[in-house]
Amino acid sequence: MAQAKTYAGGCQCGRVRYEVATDPQQAIACNCSNCAKHGLWLTFATPDQFKLLAGEDALVDYQFNRHVIHHLFCPTCGVESFARGKTPDGGDMIAVNVRCLDGVDIATLAPKPFDGRSL
Numbered sequence: 001m002a003q004a005k006t007y008a009g010g011c012q013c014g015r016v017r018y019e020v021a022t023d024p025q026q027a028i029a030c031n032c033s034n035c036a037k038h039g040l041w042l043t044f045a046t047p048d049q050f051k052l053l054a055g056e057d058a059l060v061d062y063q064f065n066r067h068v069i070h071h072l073f074c075p076t077c078g079v080e081s082f083a084r085g086k087t088p089d090g091g092d093m094i095a096v097n098v099r100c101l102d103g104v105d106i107a108t109l110a111p112k113p114f115d116g117r118s119l
């Protein structure tokens with residue numbers, strides 16, 4: 001994560017806003033049923049690298065499959081700008097939708113395929 005820097009991000013309408021330290025070049029493109037349909041490209045951060053600035057009270061929590069990940073989307077614009085989940089060893093982690101980071105040109109990213117569908 002040598003390239004990690006702090007980005008501001010959030011949903012489309014601005015109700016959900018956050019700051020996160022991450023490296024968009026490390027993004028993965030997951031093929032699970034949720035990520036594939038949303039077109040999610042994700043990077044991961046620890047809770048101390050992520051600060052939710054606005055929208056905690058508004059977030060809608062969607063869970064499916066094993067109910068390990070809280071997919072959090074804005075009820076106004078419908079964008080899932082981040083999710084809360086667990087690392088394999090049980091720690092808290094944040095999955096950030098790199099498409100929602102301000103100033104990131106997603107055309108410059110080449111996310112690694114991730115086979116979430118098979119998990």
Ligand SMILES: [Zn+2]
Nearest residue numbers: 011013074077
């Ligand atoms: Zn919104």
